[in-house]
Amino acid sequence: MATSSKFLLSRNPFLVSVLSIIIVYLLIKRWAKQKSSIRYPPGPLALPIIGHLYLLSSSLPKSFQALARRYGPLMRIHIAQSIFIVVSDAVVAKEVLKVHDAEFASRFEFGPAQYNIYKDAGFITGPYGSYWRFMKKLCMTRLFTGRQLDRFNHIREEEMVKLLKSLVKKSREGKWCDLSAELANLTNNLIFRMTMNKRFSKDNSEGNEMWKLVTELMGLAAKLGVNEVHGLLKKFDLFGNGKRLREGLERYDKLVEQIIKDYEENYGVDDGSGNEDLMDILLGIYRDKNAGLKITREQIKYFIFELFAASIDTSSAAIQWGMAELMNHPQVFKRLREEIDSVVNNKRVVKESDVPNLPYLKAIAKETLRLHSPVPIFHRECIKDCNINGFDLQVKDRVLINAYAIMRHPEAWSDPDTYLPERFLENSGGNRDQDFWFLPFGSGRRVCAGSLHAYLVMHGTIGSLVQCFDWKTKDGAKVDITVGSGFSGAMALPMECYPILRFDPFQE
Numbered sequence: 488m489a490t491s492s493k494f495l496l497s498r499n500p501f502l503v504s505v506l507s508i509i510i511v512y513l514l515i516k517r518w519a520k521q522k523s524s525i526r527y528p529p530g531p532l533a534l535p536i537i538g539h540l541y542l543l544s545s546s547l548p549k550s551f552q553a554l555a556r557r558y559g560p561l562m563r564i565h566i567a568q569s570i571f572i573v574v575s576d577a578v579v580a581k582e583v584l585k586v587h588d589a590e591f592a593s594r595f596e597f598g599p600a601q602y603n604i605y606k607d608a609g610f611i612t613g614p615y616g617s618y619w620r621f622m623k624k625l626c627m628t629r630l631f632t633g634r635q636l637d638r639f640n641h642i643r644e645e646e647m648v649k650l651l652k653s654l655v656k657k658s659r660e661g662k663w664c665d666l667s668a669e670l671a672n673l674t675n676n677l678i679f680r681m682t683m684n685k686r687f688s689k690d691n692s693e694g695n696e697m698w699k700l701v702t703e704l705m706g707l708a709a710k711l712g713v714n715e716v717h718g719l720l721k722k723f724d725l726f727g728n729g730k731r732l733r734e735g736l737e738r739y740d741k742l743v744e745q746i747i748k749d750y751e752e753n754y755g756v757d758d759g760s761g762n763e764d765l766m767d768i769l770l771g772i773y774r775d776k777n778a779g780l781k782i783t784r785e786q787i788k789y790f791i792f793e794l795f796a797a798s799i800d801t802s803s804a805a806i807q808w809g810m811a812e813l814m815n816h817p818q819v820f821k822r823l824r825e826e827i828d829s830v831v832n833n834k835r836v837v838k839e840s841d842v843p844n845l846p847y848l849k850a851i852a853k854e855t856l857r858l859h860s861p862v863p864i865f866h867r868e869c870i871k872d873c874n875i876n877g878f879d880l881q882v883k884d885r886v887l888i889n890a891y892a893i894m895r896h897p898e899a900w901s902d903p904d905t906y907l908p909e910r911f912l913e914n915s916g917g918n919r920d921q922d923f924w925f926l927p928f929g930s931g932r933r934v935c936a937g938s939l940h941a942y943l944v945m946h947g948t949i950g951s952l953v954q955c956f957d958w959k960t961k962d963g964a965k966v967d968i969t970v971g972s973g974f975s976g977a978m979a980l981p982m983e984c985y986p987i988l989r990f991d992p993f994q995e
């Protein structure tokens with residue numbers, strides 16, 4: 488029978504064509520039926536080619552917030568050739584980040600993979616999988632635990648002393664400072680020393696070179712990311728940014744390879760510090776034949792790159808925003824200083840161990856992150872079809888969580904755009920860490936691995952800067968709190984101001 492139908496088909500091209508058409512027709516019908524039964528999240532009318540670009544301003548978090556008021560907490564936005572699903576309230580965020588955490592445990596690749604010499608070695612930017620699971624466990628059980636961060640306490644204290652000494656000097660000379668640059672220098676030194684303390688020199692030349700490279704490469708990647716979003720330009724390296732990105736990564740690779748070689752040559756030599764840094768831990772795993780997973784040299788290098796990218800600008804931006812709001816709200820500044828004075832009484836600089844007794848300082852850190860999260864939007868990828876808030880999300884859907892809109896949502900926050908640290912005090916029902924209305928560090932499996940460190944640095948730095956100095960902007964006006972463009976949560980302009988010495992902790 489099979490032989491006779493084969494014979495029939497091979498002798499009858501007309502029959503073959505008719506059958507093919509019927510099969511294709513049935514397949515299209517089935518696909519169309521499936522498609523029409525999918526319930527997509529709502530969104531505005533998308534124009535050909537540009538999609539919703541005509542509705543977006545230079546600040547994406549703000550534009551999405553405005554659109555969500557019309558289209559709801561789960562909406563579909565077309566930016567040129569790319570489609571994003573945007574989440575804008577805590578109820579939906581909880582569904583994505585908690586109820587369906589496993590389905591959204593991945594991140595979509597955002598930007599120019601074809602120029603990345605470390606392609607497929609990503610952890611923060613990498614997909615959900617065995618490497619990510621291994622590294623996340625390492626972060627949460629060794630690299631950034633409270634115990635490990637305690638071991639780095641002396642680093643934070645030493646770097647704080649350096650910052651304060653430089654500001655005391657400026658103040659005595661009547662000079663202004665670029666506080667943004669001072670803070671970025673602080674957070675860069677901190678992360679460099681946590682990662683590679685053995686390579687730290689007085690001027691941190693390697694750390695500065697690394698940070699400069701990472702900043703330059705992030706900028707290039709962001710520009711290329713825009714091409715990616717526009718889709719049509721993706722294949723062309725019109726302005727040579729792709730080439731520059733690859734060359735920059737190669738320079739970074741050389742630098743970090745030399746550092747790794749030096750670590751390997753000095754393996755087992757006691758440097759007297761008594762403490763392992765993160766590079767020691769990573770190379771220990773690299774050497775360990777029995778480690779749960781074999782990590783590669785490329786993965787270590789890219790992990791350090793990503794760590795610099797994730798931690799330096801975010802932490803410094805958070806402190807900068809905190810200082811800006813304090814300078815613009817003298818009554819909050821005064822209340823914080825009184826709290827600090829009542830605990831340390833100007834006998835010494837405020838320390839991390841004082842923080843449990845400084846609830847207002849903690850509330851200030853949270854309120855700063857609520858209004859000015861350095862990561863106002865974070866992204867995930869759907870890895871399994873699922874239903875969210877009555878709508879269908881499919882594999883490969885790109886999801887953006889608009890933390891900016893969530894943390895300013897009037898349903899959860901009274902007077903949402905006003906800086907009001909009091910709302911986070913315990914007696915105001917202020918502990919909202921388990922609350923999906925407060926998401927500066929994300930939530931779920933991909934939650935930020937460095938939030939503990941970020942809070943330690945925020946508390947220590949803001950506390951000391953308020954205790955030791957009065958602050959005045961260079962032009963005597965209020966601090967300009969305009970936000971950078973695109974996805975950025977950083978301040979658009981550098982903070983140039985005068986530190987006016989009030990308590991000199993170094994005076995004998």
Ligand code: HEM
Nearest residue numbers: 611798801802805862865928929930933934935936937941
């Ligand atoms: C104020 C400072 C910081 C803010 C606002 C911030 C915010 C975030 C956010 C929103 C995410 C994405 C979370 C999610 O998808 O649910 C993230 C991821 C991450 N952050 Fe931070 N971060 C900060 C500082 C740091 C620091 C200091 C470090 C390291 C020392 C760090 C390491 C990471 C890592 C490793 C991830 C990726 C986690 C993963 O994919 O599993 N962050 N951060």
